[in-house]
Amino acid sequence: xxxxxxxxxxxxxxxxxxxxxxxxxxxxxxxxxxxxxxxxxxxxxxxxxxxxxxxxxxxxxxxxxxxxxxxxxxxxxxxxxxxxxxxxxxxxxxxxxxxxxxxxxxxxxxxxxxxxxxxxxxxxxxxxxxxxxxxxxxxxxxxxxxxxxxxxxxxxxxxxxxxxxxxxxxxxxxxxxxxxxxxxxxxxxxxxxxxxxxxxxxxxxxxxxxxxxxxxxxxxxxxxxxxxxxxxxxxxxxxxxxxxxxxx
Amino acid sequence: xxxxxxxxxxxxxxxxxxxxxxxxxxxxxxxxxxxxxxxxxxxxxxxxxxxxxxxxxxxxxxxxxxxxxxxxxxxxxxxxxxxxxxxxxxxxxxxxxxxxxxxxxxxxxxxxxxxxxxxxxxxxxxxxxxxxxxxxxxxxxxxxxxxxxxxxxxxxxxxxxxxxxxxxxxxxxxxxxxxxxxxxxxxxxxxxxxxxxxxxxxxxxxxxxxxxxxxxxxxxxxxxxxxxxxxxxxxxxxxxxxxxxxxxxxxxx
Numbered sequence: 001x002x003x004x005x006x007x008x009x010x011x012x013x014x015x016x017x018x019x020x021x022x023x024x025x026x027x028x029x030x031x032x033x034x035x036x037x038x039x040x041x042x043x044x045x046x047x048x049x050x051x052x053x054x055x056x057x058x059x060x061x062x063x064x065x066x067x068x069x070x071x072x073x074x075x076x077x078x079x080x081x082x083x084x085x086x087x088x089x090x091x092x093x094x095x096x097x098x099x100x101x102x103x104x105x106x107x108x109x110x111x112x113x114x115x116x117x118x119x120x121x122x123x124x125x126x127x128x129x130x131x132x133x134x135x136x137x138x139x140x141x142x143x144x145x146x147x148x149x150x151x152x153x154x155x156x157x158x159x160x161x162x163x164x165x166x167x168x169x170x171x172x173x174x175x176x177x178x179x180x181x182x183x184x185x186x187x188x189x190x191x192x193x194x195x196x197x198x199x200x201x202x203x204x205x206x207x208x209x210x211x212x213x214x215x216x217x218x219x220x221x222x223x224x225x226x227x228x229x230x231x232x233x234x235x236x237x238x239x240x241x242x243x244x245x246x247x248x
Numbered sequence: 249x250x251x252x253x254x255x256x257x258x259x260x261x262x263x264x265x266x267x268x269x270x271x272x273x274x275x276x277x278x279x280x281x282x283x284x285x286x287x288x289x290x291x292x293x294x295x296x297x298x299x300x301x302x303x304x305x306x307x308x309x310x311x312x313x314x315x316x317x318x319x320x321x322x323x324x325x326x327x328x329x330x331x332x333x334x335x336x337x338x339x340x341x342x343x344x345x346x347x348x349x350x351x352x353x354x355x356x357x358x359x360x361x362x363x364x365x366x367x368x369x370x371x372x373x374x375x376x377x378x379x380x381x382x383x384x385x386x387x388x389x390x391x392x393x394x395x396x397x398x399x400x401x402x403x404x405x406x407x408x409x410x411x412x413x414x415x416x417x418x419x420x421x422x423x424x425x426x427x428x429x430x431x432x433x434x435x436x437x438x439x440x441x442x443x444x445x446x447x448x449x450x451x452x453x454x455x456x457x458x459x460x461x462x463x464x465x466x467x468x469x470x471x472x473x474x475x476x477x478x479x480x481x482x483x484x485x486x487x488x489x490x491x492x493x494x495x496x497x498x499x500x501x
Contacts, residue, residue: 024322024353024354025352025353025354027352028352028353116334116336116339117332117333117334117336118336118338120298120332120336121330121332121336123297123298124296124297124298124325124328124329124330124408125325125326125328125349125350125353125354125402126321126322126325126326126328126353126354127353
């Protein structure tokens with residue numbers, strides 16, 4: 001248990017060190033980064049929006065149910081939906097969903113290249129494959145995923161509105177009042193910190209799983225699954241650590 | 249010239265290569281032959297630096313390949329071309345982009361110069377006008393030729409071919425062999441070919457090295473293959489009963 005953990009941790013950091021070396025050709029890296037930004041951003045925005053709408057909607061309905069019959073003012077629904085979304089739900093849910101969608105895709109893509117000897121071919125040419133294959137993905141993810149998280153947070157708040165105001169749970173003005181109450185801009189900073197960290201975690205772990213894949217299609221499938229599982233666990237762990245650091 | 253000296257390679261407890269010393273000469277087709285599992289691919293991967301030997305040295309002319317610093321290694325790698333068993337063409341790129349990839353990555357040539365070089369390489373492998381096709385749209389033989397075009401685009405001094413004929417019909421295999429041979433002789437490249445194709449051995453084998461159970465069992469040229477009585481070589485070359493009978497008849501007469 002300890003030995004494999006140390007082995008993978010050491011190899012992961014060695015891979016990161018190789019990834020962060022100076023690129024041999026900036027233009028090629030930039031081209032690849034733009035392609036990855038498009039794939040991650042445009043390719044994931046639909047699922048992020050879809051999930052965010054329901055997160056906001058469910059938060060609003062459940063909170064309305066919980067405060068039913070109590071003296072807590074109704075406008076608190078808007079306040080709770082906003083803060084829950086910004087502080088926790090938008091970055092964490094987006095991170096977990098993207099680990100499944102983008103992470104498994106990255107692991108499969110790089111793993112497939114390893115199996116088809118594409119990585120060997122690049123190595124023989126003199127390409128720093130860890131850097132060329134992983135760095136553009138890392139940069140693209142770290143730039144695009146926070147934007148997706150912001151979109152997710154906004155859509156989630158809209159989702160809360162859609163699920164509560166039209167059904168008469170509270171008035172339009174109450175919801176807006178709730179959104180504008182007790183706002184702490186630091187929560188947005190916390191959301192962005194989380195989204196940067198989650199983006200880095202899910203990309204680097206997924207690329208690691210793909211880069212070192214051995215064997216055939218079964219191993220590639222396992223690598224893809226591991227990419228999602230390990231990324232999810234690490235995202236949740238990082239979430240806890242970030243909250244500890246930023247709130248104490 | 250490439251020379252490997254006293255190469256040993258083990259995976260865990262299993263010793264795959266034992267004390268291999270071979271000189272691969274420039275301008276010649278240097279073949280590594282042997283049964284499956286003899287250690288051919290491991291040796292080839294050690295020669296190009298994809299694997300590290302347990303012990304031993306690899307020399308590229310006077311340069312100790314295994315002691316090179318990253319920058320020196322990068323420089324040397326630009327002089328190396330390799331054709332992979334499965335061609336290893338990048339699926340998402342067109343034929344032209346595949347061949348141009350090393351030029352894009354490592355040179356400052358203009359777009360026009362790159363285009364000219366790509367077209368020259370495609371002509372060299374008798375493939376004109378397929379620049380914009382994807383690897384999945386061309387045959388296995390054509391993929392191999394595109395692989396050769398990509399491996400010579402940087403004008404390498406050293407060319408490595410891993411099973412260049414695997415999965416090809418005999419006629420296409422001959423085309424590939426002739427292509428590799430002509431490039432080797434015309435450009436005075438040090439070519440190392442890893443094969444178990446008998447036709448390649450007998451047609452283009454200038455220097456032949458037989459590996460058997462991780463040991464260098466025999467060395468010679470294509471002219472010496474049929475007359476040698478080396479047990480491992482005879483066992484490898486005349487593996488089929490038909491060839492065995494032919495040999496016995498020839499020996500008898």
